[in-house]
Amino acid sequence: MEIESIGTVKSKFDEPADPEEMQKEESTIIIKPEYEEGLYRIEDNDYLQVAFQFHLSDSYELKAPRRHGRVRGVFASRSPNRPSSIGTTCVELLERQGRRLKIKGLDAVDGTPILDLKPYAAIMDKPDDDFADKKEDPRAEINHLIRSHDLESLLIKAGELHGHFCPYVSLGVIAGAYALDELGLKSAGMEDVVAIVETNSCFSDGVQYATGCSFGNNALIYRDYGKTAVTVAKRDGTGIRLYVKDNDELLSEYPEAEELFDKVIVNRAGTKEDKKRINQLWNEIAFELIRKPVDELFNIEEVNAELSEYAPIFEDAFCNDCGEKIMGPKAVSKEDKDLCISCADADYLQLDGRGLVEVE
Known part of the structure; x- marks a missing residue:
């Protein structure tokens, strides 16, 4: 089978590089003159699907370690070394000038033959997002x-x-996803999978999202240890604990971010530009970390976690002063009345930025 190219790529990259870095750069697709008429109204589209040839690839392995070390079959990866040597990428169309298309997002080197173009159509190219399926399995x-x-x-x-x-x-996303994958678990938010977090920092939100364990479904346990760590466990206690290796070393590669963190977050100072800049840096660092091997970031150990029983269902009570319904065990007996904590002006525990603290 022979496939004729319809154009070529003009790019700053003369040889293959990190795909993420290549996709950040703009490049140009130059269509052959005899196919220019086929571009009519292509500029009406924001995104294009591009099929091209990995013309520098001369071999492939059906099963091998891929970019981040995991062994996968070639058809389960995005390796450029393929039996067909065909690559596909969705790109942003920035501008059309005649038969030249300025694009962003293409991970192809200079001189790459273009085999085909077609508009990206969410309704056809995006996996089915049927509402009924979402209702059946939200995760x-x-x-x-x-x-x-x-x-x-x-x-x-x-x-x-x-x-x-x-x-x-x-880091929370990395830890939560790794633990579920290694344990072969899926979380349905019914306490069959439990996550024990040891900090109430941003890390915990990443864990909650990845694992599906939250305070609301009683599958998230908070231990006020002040450690950037999480244990994900089955109901029988079999689990994995991940602990960030070195918080200081982790961010030492980003001195500007450290400086701005102290200024903007620790001292609540800094200009609007400082706040904007730290958000930009955090964004960059977050997506750099997400691509790193998990064992570079975490100490990982198999554990047998001690878990509490399934969450009990408490009887309701009513405050004799405000009349609001409360969990029975939270009622405070005072002056022969059952009161809520606020009406009784009693001490209580509060989870906030300081951790778990007693409020008098």
Whole structure:
């Protein structure tokens, strides 16, 4: 079978490089003159699917370690060394000038033959997002991302919960996803999978999103140890504990971020530009960390975790002063009345930025 190219790539990269770095750069697809008419109204599209030839590839392995060390079959990877030598990438179309298309997101080197172009259509190219399927298994997409080790996409989704990207939400995603994958678990939020976090920092949000264990479904346990660590365990206690190797060393590679962290976060100072810059740096660091091997970031050990019983269902009580319903065990007996903690003006425990503290 012979396939004729319809154009070539003009790129700053003369040889293969890190795909993520290549996709950050703009490049140009130059279509052959005889195919220019086929570009009519292509500029109406924001994104294109590009099929091209890995023309520098001359061999392949059906099963081998891939970019991050995991062994996969060639058809279960995005390796450029393939039996067909065909690559596909979705790119952003920035501008059309005649038969020249300025694009961003293409991981192909200068001179790469282009085999085909077509518009990206979410309704056809995106996996079916049927509402009924979501109702049946709300974590289906998250479980797929964990199985396929697509931590970058998982981090992007965790950012929806956390509100921004930062190094520690990235670490939480890495730890939670790794533990579920290694234990062969899926979380349905019914306490069959339990996560024990030892900090209430950004790390915990990454763990909650990746594992599906939260305070609301009683599958998240908080131990106020002040350590960037998590244990993910089955109900029988079989689990994995991950602890960040060295917090200081982790960020020492990013001195500007450390300086801005002290200024903006620790001292609540800095300009608008400082705040914008630290968010940019946190974003960059988060996505750099998500690509690193887990054993570079964490100490990992198999454990037999001590877990409490399933969450009990308490009888309700009513405060004799405000009339609001409360959990029975939380009622305070005072002056022959059952009161809520606030009406009784009693001491209570509060989880906030300081950790678990007693409030008088």
